[in-house]
Amino acid sequence: MSAPTVSTQSTRQAAGPRRPRPGPAVGPPAGGAFRQALRRQLTAHGFLIGAVLCFAFFSWYPMVREFLLAFQRTEDGRTTWAGWSNFTTVANDPAFWQAWRNTLLFTLLALVLGFAVPFVVALVLNEFRHARGYLRMLVYLPVMLPPVASVLLFKYLYDPGYGLFNEILAFLHLPEQQWLQDPDTAMLSVVIAATWMNMGGATLIYLAALQDIPGELYEAAELDGAGLLRKIWHVTVPQTRLVLSLMLLMQIIATMQVFTEPFLLTGGAGPEGATTTVVHLIYQYAFNFNDYGGAAALGLLLLVLLAGFSAAYVRLGRGGGDE
Template identity: 85%
Template sequence: MSAPTLPGSREAFVRAFKRNVSAHAFLIGAVICFAFFSWYPMVREFVLAFQKTENGATSWAGFDNFRYVFGDPSFWQACRNTLLFTGLALILGFVVPFVVAVVLNEFRHAQGFLRLLVYLPVMMPPVASVLLFKYFYDPGYGLFNRILVFLHLPAQDWLQSTDTAMISVVIAATWMNMGGATLIYLAALQGIPGELYEAAELDGAGLLRKIWHITIPQTRLILSLLLLMQIIATMQVFVEPFLLTGGAGPEGSTTTVVVLIYQYAFNFNQYGGAAALGLCLLVLLAGFSAAYVRLSRDNEN
């Protein structure tokens, strides 16, 4: 009669491994894909930021790439454009979804259809949405100029003018991405106890007072989380300015930091400068990401 197998013996480990071999295979595959497509590019970017390539030969450049980036006037213009885009996108993309969510929360019928209608732009391919807005912004036959002419207002060179190019990009980006934030706000609003609004109505509070004293305080944490998420997203904007204005825009008015990274790498063959600029952006966004993780933990607790 053989001795019983101990739980911690080699045979028990083999049996447990065989039971979970499929799970281990999927896990190993996911780790390999993540390492190849996420970790390796980050490590390669860090190394490339301190290298230079001349005539096919690669050598260490120290901080030369960073000095090149910080000494480039295009870098500072791209920083200003990115901050401008972030500010305008937060005014529209942060406030408008919240207002839309408050309005939708007042509807008692057809909420499912209205949610689908609001979220529909997010489901569309980004390129299709951008090309749709490019048609709207066309100075000749575009929809927006037709509306202005119908209202007896002067037509605008939406994407061809330095005064309107950036706000045009922001409007397109807001329409494309506001659906997700609106649904998150709506879910948060529906979690607010109705007794608070009933008590406020008994005290004679109007709509604005209820929003200021009840809605905003009750959704303060969600508002903070989405604010950080939108800052992280808007500082990485690329698709909208690249497709709407070719990246640079009139007199470089829509060149963002990520667009400049693209130009360094593929237009100027300055891969070291592109990696250095990308590393700077990575460090900046890591700070916002750390704040987002901290707020998320506070929300869980």
């Protein structure tokens, strides 16, 4: 008895439709791949060249030009090499040392107020559980205002006749102050205005750093009986040490270049030169005295000083990134 046979057609129907065999992978032509890679490279380098040209024209060229002007003198349209005479001239100017003292005083006061106040505000905002977004917007609002508008607002508040600050002092039966007209209070008044104008950005940075601190650390501190100040000193400050250090260097670099606030509030020099800063003295040499060599020499001295702080900032940032 022979075995039953199965037809080839029924076997094919049971196995389903035949799938075509995949052929050998065929890539794009060699010339096409090369053109695509070349197009991508040209596009990337085109954007890069644009950025490099912007930096070269607006950043590098002014620095090189300033370095050359610091050793040159221009008289009657003729430029001659002056050596170190521009530095000698500005160093013998009595306003030179006064400008440096005022700049350092502004930096010190700005660190006391502008560095501590945003951190305290961030600590307070970090404790809120409701309306946090509204409070952040409220704190950051002064940064969004035009600097000139903010300075003119404070100039109105400091007015000795109808200013709000003197109205508050009169209500408290305290003697009124000549905020911007008194050499003893002019610089402090400028620092207060600058702190209010620029504290929003620092506050948000501190707040972001505070929210990255694990809550278990505070719970452990509470179990050890730590109070509020001890938790801040032993938990908050160590956990935000890197951010605090970077912000400290950034604030030093920014405050030593202050110009807008003293220029608009006190006319730049202020009473008895109490608010003359290095940048304002550079402005005077360049646009009032037409001494571009002296202005460039002052700018070069400030550049060297700030370069040291910038190097420390970059090195500290790299060290934090490595951790």
